[in-house]
Structures are given as C-alpha cells and as structure tokens.
Amino acid sequence: MADTKTVSFVRDLGAFLVLMAVASLLGWANRTPAMDDEEISLERFFPLVEEGRVLVLDARSQVDYRAGHVPGALSFPAHYFEGAHLRHAAALEAGRTGNLVVYCTDGGCGAGRVVQRELRRLGYAHAMVLVEGWAGWTWAGLPVERGR
C-alpha cells in the first residue's frame, strides 16, 4: 500500500511538472507590449537607460523602490509628490529639456500617470510614462538596482 501511494504521488508530481511546462509555453507565447503618444515603450526606453540619456523616476512606494528599481532611477512616490519634487529639484532642473520617464508597477498603474501629468503641468514637457512599467522591466530580465 505504501509503495502504491509513493508511485501515485510521483506520478502526480510528474503530471504537475508537465502541466507547468505546458503553462509556461502558453504564457511565453502570449507576451505583448503596447504604447501611445505620451508613453515610451521598453524597447525605446532601455537603450536610453544604457546610454545614460534619460532621467528615470520611480513612482512606486519607497518600500518597493528599495526592493528593486531601474538602475539610476530616483524614488518619486506619487503620494509624496511635493516632497520628492523638492528633494530632486536639482536633478529635475538639469533634465528639464531632456528625456524624463516615469514608471510605476505596470502599464495600468495610475501613480506613474499622476506624476507624469503633474510634471508636464510644471513645464517638464518631455515627461513620459513607461508603458510596461516595473513589471515589464523585470519581465524582460533587465538589470535591477536595490537599496538607497
């Protein structure tokens, strides 16, 4: 009886691994990015980060920021806009005419949009939102910076 139970369990484990493999293939086949005029896609954003030609703002909470963020990004939580604006005033001023990209958890997250629109209202005309957000960045397996 004990042997039968062990064999059954091993069979179930095998079937589970097969299901996971099939699910992984289906998931991989269904990956999709998108973009619009006030947004920037990961495909365009990543080379700018690599070349250091963009000021990146992380609109998520500081806890999420410390756990991992786009290399070089500044923490700019949407709920702490005024404080973050004052704290990073010098960096923002230096980057006023350059590329400025805000991101939050994903494309549907409102925090990135709030920061981007407020920055545009304050005259940062090039402020854009990263379409895929942090999820897209990690999804693509791109470098992650932690702490600070």
Place this chain on the structure above:
Amino acid sequence: MRRLTASPAVDWVLKLAVAAVFMHAGAMKLRTPEGFAAQIAGFHLAPMPLAPWLATMLPWLELLAGFLLVANRRGRAAAFALLVLSAGFSVAVGQAIMRGLEPACGCFGEAETLSSASLWLALGRDLALLAVTAWLYRRASVEAWRDDLSRA
C-alpha cells in the same frame, strides 16, 4: 456527515466550484500579466527574475488544472496541481502578513487593494481552497488505490 462527504454530488459541486474559482482567477490574471508580475514581485518571496515567468505561467496553470478537474481528465493530477497552487498562494500571503508587507493582492488579476485587511481576506480564501483541494485530492487518490487493489 460521512455519507454526505462521500456523496458524488458533493464531490461534483466542490469540483465545479474550485474549477470555477481557479479558471476565473486565471482568466483575469491573463488580462494584465505585466501587473501580475509586479504584484508577485511585491510579495518579496520569489527571486525577482522569476516574477515574469510566474506571471505568465501561473494563470495558464490555473486554467489548465481547472479545466482538467471539471472535465474529469487526469482529475487526480489536476487536484494535486490546484492543491500545490493553493498551498503556494497561502504561503505567499501568510508570509506577507507576517513580514508586514502590504502588496497588492493580484489573486484575481487587477490589484484588489493595498490594505492588510484584504491580505487577511485573501489568506482565508486561500486556506479554504487549500482545504477543499486537499479533500478532492485525497478522495481521488483513495478511489485510484481502490481501483488498483480491485484489479490486483
């Protein structure tokens, strides 16, 4: 009570209910896989590079296992898969509560809320699913062993 829990009707109702919950959750997560990846990362449990893979794989696994369970094809394996998923979700939510994290629970696709109350609610739901899937798996296993013994 024993007669009730052994009833095929109860078995079917539980299978349908569990399959419906997991298939609905899987379908909702498939609508915003990027968001789900971020929510997984927010639990600080799996290594960060695994989040995108989990976000694309888990919804399909929920759909496949739910379908197999209700179609009664490889039902025991499907119940096992749903049992593992329920256990995994319970551990993820439980450790988030214990560590004082407040991640968005992406249990049904879009983040529900960021409050700790919603995490307790999610934990209760996951533990209930864990109990039911464990019961379904045990029942399917006992039936399989009986079949094996009767054939021997």
